[in-house]
Amino acid sequence: MEERQSIGVLSDRFYPLARYSDFLASDLDRRAKRQYRRPFASLSLDQRTVLLKDALASRDRTTQRLYTGAVFLTEAAVYGGIRDDRAGCRLTGFPGGYQLVPRTKVDGTLTARLSGLSRSLDGNPA
């Protein structure tokens, strides 16, 4: 669900790509009907992947750039959890903001002997 909500980024006018979101939606549908005779929304994940792969490899440079930008922006939205500062991304375990973990649980927990590795006394080799 959270990944679906992230698609909203494509029509967000903050990003230049929003001007082309109608084109992208209709082009995907056109490609779906041409290849599978069904609307894009009804296709399986594998079928959608095939269509996107074709579009990303389009000979038309503008189409290729638009699809590349759309996939890039969607990935950024999903992996970055940008719709909500606290949301993060469950897919990748990104916890999002304002999720303070006690430092004792994350730092120095591997008990690596670090001092013996150094060349300097203070971390500032001359």
Add this chain to the structure above:
Amino acid sequence: MQTRKTDVLVVGSGFGAAAPALRLAQAGLAVTILEKGPMVGPGQYRQTQDPKYLLKHIKGLGSEHLGLTYAEGLGGGSGFYEMVSLRAPTIAFEQQDDCGRRLWPSAVSRETMDPWYDLADSMLRVEQIPEDQVPRNGQIFAMMMARLGYSCERARYAVRNCLGSGYCVTGCIYGAKQSLHVNYLPQAVEAGATVTCDAEVTGIKALKLDRRDPSPLEPRYRVRCRIGGEKGEDVEYLAPIVVLGGGTVGTATLLLRSSRGLPELSRHVGRHIAFNGSVKAAGILPDDFPDGDMYAGRSHPGMISYEFLESRGITISTVKPLPLQMMAAGRLRLADVNPTPEWWGAGHVELMKQVRHRMIILLSLGLTPPAGRITLDRRGKAKLDVEGLAGMAEYERETEAVLRSILDRNGCRPISVESVDQTGMPHPGTYFSTAHQTGSCRMADSPDLGAVDAGGEMFGYPGLFVSDGAAIPSSLAVNTSLTILANAERIAAGIAARYGRVPAAVPGGPSRMAGKT
């Protein structure tokens, strides 16, 4: 248009600007600070990946082979950096150009800089990270280096009571980071300086002085500025001393735009941009390594290796990018799979699931020559180029091979990182991206070699100083902030000794160095 007078006009409020603002205010001069970006500080920072927030403060200037990142806002980069505060090694100061000439002015070396580093350290309360605060990724990096018999240092940071939230690069909401908001800037205001944000300087003009022997504090420059954005108010300042601290990109762009008002402007302005040749290599940890954690602990992983500094001119550390930084850095793909996987889709999701705990990304910063150049296009917008790319490609290949070798010999699965631009399109061939750029108005012993002298004063323009990263003549192979700040302190002491109304009180500072360059 309103005209205002001040003794010192400081352009910018970051590492290169804050020290002159404070020291010259302490020296009894009327100081005005103009910051192009918005008023922002710990109360306004967010822990977010929202580009609407990030792009408000983090800016970029890119070209086909080089991308520079910098911050705009009160405190400049100090609000958004990773707090790493390292001195440039001696070898960085001793670099030479193709003709065998030292890049740095003869009077500036690691030895002469050390007192200024001491002062900068004390102002930012810099300390080496304790062993028990090194984030897991830094510890894993140290384990990898130790397995190969390589040295590794615990790095130094400007932070107090770090809570390890991992969002240093979007601004520390806890006020633990010792950014300029908690030291230089409030102290400058206390000493009488004024700060105006959303104030973009649009041009500088040298005034013709009527008298042959003008007093030192007679206005020499007319500086135009717009306060409050595009629909804001135009104001001009008359000042005898102008200190440019807007950073490598900002200072060069402003000076180039001011070429009519500064007809003798050095041909070196905009040139010799060093970018600390950052190269990355990534891998998936083998099963015999413990889990790391990209998203826990401070943004910088705490450890840095100087093992290859003398032999290759590089330092190596690991990085802990937040997801958006990772996306901006490049397309990640497993490199040992045939056919090469896509950079998107279900397969890519499986790779991204490993980022948090099993991925390690090595980063080198290197002593690459100052080969970047900023010019203006027809509309007056900054444009970036790289001169002499052939050597850069070789450096990139060889450095990546060093990093890859460290990963391979530790049993990591290789990941390819393909650079992309801001729209996600791949950059073929050599590409460097950095937030550690220096140069564009470099210091030099003579006008033939640089834009400003060793004291930061522009050749041919008395009273016009460059005190920021633009003045630094070379790559440093380490994060640049502390060197920029220390050099700005050095330049500020020289200005204060020449123009100050009262002797500047620098607590614990290198008073014996004041006025010397």
